Amino acid sequence: MEKKFTNMRDIVSSYANAMNLLRPETEKLHQRVAYLAYNIASEMNISESDKKELLYASLLYDVGVGMMPDKQPGEERYYFKDLAATGLGIIGDVQILKPVCEIFKIVDPETPTDETIFDFDKYKDFAEIIDVADRVAFMLDPKDAALNQVEDICDTISDLAGEGVSSSVVEAFLRFADKEYVWMEVLHQPEIFLTYISDENSVTLDDAIGLARFMSRIIDFRSSYTAMHSSGVAATAVRLAEIMGMSEDECKMMMIAGYLHDIGKLKVPKAVLEKNDKLTDAEFNIVKEYAYYTHLLLKDLTGFEQIGRWASLHHEKLNGYGYPFRLKADDIPMGARIIAIADIFSAVAEIRSYRAGMSKEEVIKTLADYVDSGAMSGYIVEILINNYDSIYSIRDSEVRREGARYFASSVDVD
Structure with a gap:
């Protein structure tokens, strides 16, 4: 068995900080999406091992954004579904991220949907959770008090039920959103998501090569x-x-x-x-x-x-x-x-x-x-x-x- 070289907690922390450099206008976006996605999953009683897969996917969901044309003022921003194909191009050959790729395939409108694939329903839930977390993270305004924003955000997410997002995911978000403290955390301390990843989640040297290769594509494919x-x-x-x-x-x-x-x-x-x-x-x-x-x-x-x-x-x-x-x-x-x-x-x-x-x-x-x-x-x-x-x-x-x-x-x- 190959020995441990590093751990996923350090890797994902460095990745999130790197993406902050790429998109300074959305600083801490990835930390917020990860925090929200993990806690929505907790409300749905998703297992700890599955939540780890979801957490990595929620950090990587817009990994392909650097390859996309810049949006002009007034144009609608990119959503998860818009970025899935380019994301697959960047991480598709990284073995340690194979579960993340399955989520991307379900989201990508150009990839034929195959409901017979292993764990299709699970990955479909994951994709919807990330979509909701992304929308909430983008709606948050760091300049305003967190609790002033809750009602409008919850109304917007409620409208998604049955419209591309299952009612179970929306209801899980609303249950989580009912706790006041989470809004202060997600706005001001989203780095808390790192505590959800044990530093015992080992990464071998060969795994690290695959992760470094995909990170090089974020740099170069721009x-x-x-x-x-x-x-x-x-x-x-x-x-x-x-x-x-x-x-x-x-x-x-x-x-x-x-x-x-x-x-x-x-x-x-x-x-x-x-x-x-x-x-x-x-x-x-x-x-x-x-x-x-x-x-x-x-x-x-x-x-x-x-x-x-x-x-x-x-x-x-x-x-x-x-x-x-x-x-x-x-x-x-x-x-x-x-x-x-x-x-x-x-x-x-x-x-x-x-x-x-x-x-x-x-x-x-x-x-x-x-x-x-x-x-x-x-x-x-x-x-x-x-x-x-x-x-x-x-x-x-x-x-x-x-x-x-x-x-x-x-x-x-x-």
Whole structure:
């Protein structure tokens, strides 16, 4: 049996905080939806193990929102049913999230409904509970007293009974809503939902790789400019680590660091990410902050102590002129040096919608220039150059695989 590496409580906490970066206008939305969904399920006497599945689904229900076209003022927002298909594209191959995927399939209007599937009725209830929790969370106004909002919210949810939501789910919500304290909690302390997840809910290293892979898609799939970047970085970094003699577990940790090295980039506006022209000083300052947000999101994750440093320090330079901590060579771990080189290699080699990838000769010159300036490790760059063709092939294969998933998940925009 594979040993425990981390736990789901830390993972979901970091995920919810990451989504707050992506959608600051709906801060704590995921915490509120999770809190509400779990407690509605409790009113329905749903088992503890089933409530855990529901809790994860309620956190992930809008995981595909970053791939959707931005809504214009006055347009109706996205609901769970609108986001299910893109969500499946992001988490569909993550084994530990298989129950969540079953809920998404029931919600997605494009997926044929098969009422013979295992636990169909249970997952249908879960989907309706998440829909109600999402609607309530969006109606809440943090600027107003919680109890001033209860009557209007309950009236709105009551009207859903028999109209896409079963009466049993609506009635369960209303029973829960009748307790005054819950409104203060959901508005001001929704993080309480974390207490519903035991830190004994173990996650193996292989599980963590799958979870990191789907989180990399939230980062990269926001834009066709970066859609396959993190997968290329991860593949490159792992191969370099293997050649350098790192252990099997260290190589798996390197893969996770590669997937998550840009997670703080969720804070960067899409318009800045997709700008073809040179960034202004103000825009570049926005970009420079993201490495620190990567540090914040990963620093408290049990088991991620090394991974967090490798991922968040990849913009540090050996000569001390990197960011955000201005570290010098002695303070930059080998893992971060590997990620830094894999990041540059992948960025300049990959094809983007606005430019072709560099040729082998151009890539090698670019890496050599970084070494000559004192920014990067000449030892690691030499290993990459000596194994260029095999590393490029591994990176290209992984990028093509992720590219196929991205384009299959993308939403057509007229």
